[in-house]
Amino acid sequence: MIGVFDSGVGGLTAVKALSRLKPGWDITYLGDTARVPYGTRSREVIDRYALQACRFLISKEVDAILVACGTVSSNSLPVLRQNFELPITGVVEGASKKAYENAMAGNGIIAVLGTAATIKSGAYEKEIKKYGGNVRIISRACPLLVPLVENGRTGVDDSLSNIAIAEYLADIIPKKPAAVILGCTHYPLLSGIFSLFLPESLLINSAEEAAVSLCGLLEKRHIDVGSSGKSVFYVTDDPSGFSKNGKAFLGKDISDRVYQISID
Amino acid sequence: MIGVFDSGVGGLTAVKALSRLKPGWDITYLGDTARVPYGTRSREVIDRYALQACRFLISKEVDAILVACGTVSSNSLPVLRQNFELPITGVVEGASKKAYENAMAGNGIIAVLGTAATIKSGAYEKEIKKYGGNVRIISRACPLLVPLVENGRTGVDDSLSNIAIAEYLADIIPKKPAAVILGCTHYPLLSGIFSLFLPESLLINSAEEAAVSLCGLLEKRHIDVGSSGKSVFYVTDDPSGFSKNGKAFLGKDISDRVYQISID
Numbered sequence: 141m142i143g144v145f146d147s148g149v150g151g152l153t154a155v156k157a158l159s160r161l162k163p164g165w166d167i168t169y170l171g172d173t174a175r176v177p178y179g180t181r182s183r184e185v186i187d188r189y190a191l192q193a194c195r196f197l198i199s200k201e202v203d204a205i206l207v208a209c210g211t212v213s214s215n216s217l218p219v220l221r222q223n224f225e226l227p228i229t230g231v232v233e234g235a236s237k238k239a240y241e242n243a244m245a246g247n248g249i250i251a252v253l254g255t256a257a258t259i260k261s262g263a264y265e266k267e268i269k270k271y272g273g274n275v276r277i278i279s280r281a282c283p284l285l286v287p288l289v290e291n292g293r294t295g296v297d298d299s300l301s302n303i304a305i306a307e308y309l310a311d312i313i314p315k316k317p318a319a320v321i322l323g324c325t326h327y328p329l330l331s332g333i334f335s336l337f338l339p340e341s342l343l344i345n346s347a348e349e350a351a352v353s354l355c356g357l358l359e360k361r362h363i364d365v366g367s368s369g370k371s372v373f374y375v376t377d378d379p380s381g382f383s384k385n386g387k388a389f390l391g392k393d394i395s396d397r398v399y400q401i402s403i404d
Numbered sequence: 405m406i407g408v409f410d411s412g413v414g415g416l417t418a419v420k421a422l423s424r425l426k427p428g429w430d431i432t433y434l435g436d437t438a439r440v441p442y443g444t445r446s447r448e449v450i451d452r453y454a455l456q457a458c459r460f461l462i463s464k465e466v467d468a469i470l471v472a473c474g475t476v477s478s479n480s481l482p483v484l485r486q487n488f489e490l491p492i493t494g495v496v497e498g499a500s501k502k503a504y505e506n507a508m509a510g511n512g513i514i515a516v517l518g519t520a521a522t523i524k525s526g527a528y529e530k531e532i533k534k535y536g537g538n539v540r541i542i543s544r545a546c547p548l549l550v551p552l553v554e555n556g557r558t559g560v561d562d563s564l565s566n567i568a569i570a571e572y573l574a575d576i577i578p579k580k581p582a583a584v585i586l587g588c589t590h591y592p593l594l595s596g597i598f599s600l601f602l603p604e605s606l607l608i609n610s611a612e613e614a615a616v617s618l619c620g621l622l623e624k625r626h627i628d629v630g631s632s633g634k635s636v637f638y639v640t641d642d643p644s645g646f647s648k649n650g651k652a653f654l655g656k657d658i659s660d661r662v663y664q665i666s667i668d
Contacts (some may be wrong), residue, residue, distance in 0.1 A: 212490035
């Protein structure tokens with residue numbers, strides 16, 4: 141079984157990608173909805189919440205974990221890998237590789253968008269620089285985008301989301317980056333607006349790339365994760381809002397498989 | 405000693421009011437910054453967090469608690485009063501009384517602004533209706549205002565905050581309410597913008613009114629809360645951001661009195 145973890149509902153992007161790539165794989169999802177958002181918190185608190193989340197997933201006997209949260213992936217992977225032996229994939233590596241390849245094939249410019257904690261960590265820059273090529277990276281914290289998405293402000297003509305994105309991208313737009321990493325699982329829901337401002341850039345969905353990486357890793361290591369096609373969802377706050385959002389993300393009703401639990 | 409509790413930094417409005425009314429009183433503040441915001445969470449989770457917060461303050465030997473959080477005041481006061489014997493004052497009662505008096509002296513219309521959880525609770529309506537007079541109450545959840553304030557979008561000319569407030573108040577503005585309850589401790593920081601849209605309305609700062617109520621209650625009951633003028637601040641996430649905000653709220657440096665603790 142694959143464990144997928146996010147601070148809230150955004151990680152369902154990764155579930156969708158996994159289900160598309162490997163329709164039969166069993167998935168256990170954890171959304172820490174009672175403590176979302178993580179992106180404004182300190183590294184110490186993010187580490188603590190991430191350890192609690194992984195402990196819960198391991199108690200459900202998952203064989204591997206996809207950390208579908210940009211903030212946790214950027215800050216806590218070393219701590220998680222130090223504490224747990226199973227394979228753990230975050231969203232930074234796959235997206236960085238794709239961005240690097242596209243930047244090298246294009247104008248060499250990459251924009252990284254993420255929460256305050258993700259950008260502060262510098263995790264994407266460090267990962268991209270490992271490839272050694274001559275790329276220019278512009279990073280930008282976009283702290284209001286998670287609350288905007290959580291409040292349903294995802295319409296292409298939403299005035300608040302348009303103004304916020306125009307402001308965050310003001311000095312990035314004229315540089316026409318070859319690749320833009322949407323380094324938070326909420327951001328793909330604003331792709332319509334990003335495309336308006338950056339029509340020539342490749343928008344990279346970090347959760348999609350993480351799903352591809354994890355599938356490759358498990359096949360290479362010959363790890364069998366079960367294939368009954370069952371998925372179950374755990375949340376730390378009332379399941380009703382999550383079920384509603386889940387339908388929007390996944391295109392199917394999951395309300396009979398969402399359970400509320402406590403992990404703190 | 406008075407215990408003041410909020411999900412984050414907003415409750416410092418109440419500390420400021422208490423310090424103005426009773427400069428010598430000892431204050432212990434708790435901001436649950438590792439789990440802010442509360443206003444999007446379910447009643448069950450809000451109750452649990454509020455119980456943990458009050459248990460912590462009681463362990464610090466406070467004589468009374470001011471719940472300076474609109475969401476907790478609207479949802480969890482009955483549970484808190486059931487569990488603890490010391491006097492506990494929320495922000496609903498004082499603001500409701502003042503709004504009622506002003507509405508009766510004016511056009512009879514009251515607007516209540518708050519988080520999703522505050523508005524869903526109906527706590528302000530219930531409290532105002534106790535007075536029995538013929539008032540009309542319009543309630544509105546303003547879920548994006550807390551993230552906007554937390555991101556420092558409090559300037560009178562901030563485009564995002566102006567658009568958000570204009571949208572939330574669209575049908576309230578033409579009714580020119582006599583009184584507008586700012587039912588969340590973050591909202592007074594947006595008073596400049598509220599005044600632009602509602603120049604004829606009295607804006608009621610719920611934390612200010614709560615401080616007045618609590619002082620009256622303690623004097624009536626002859627409860628001595630100490631008067632060394634000491635204040636100490638506890639937060640559940642990194643203290644540095646809180647200290648910085650604290651200076652903006654209180655007009656003085658509190659960084660040597662802010663400590664990080666865990667309450668979950």
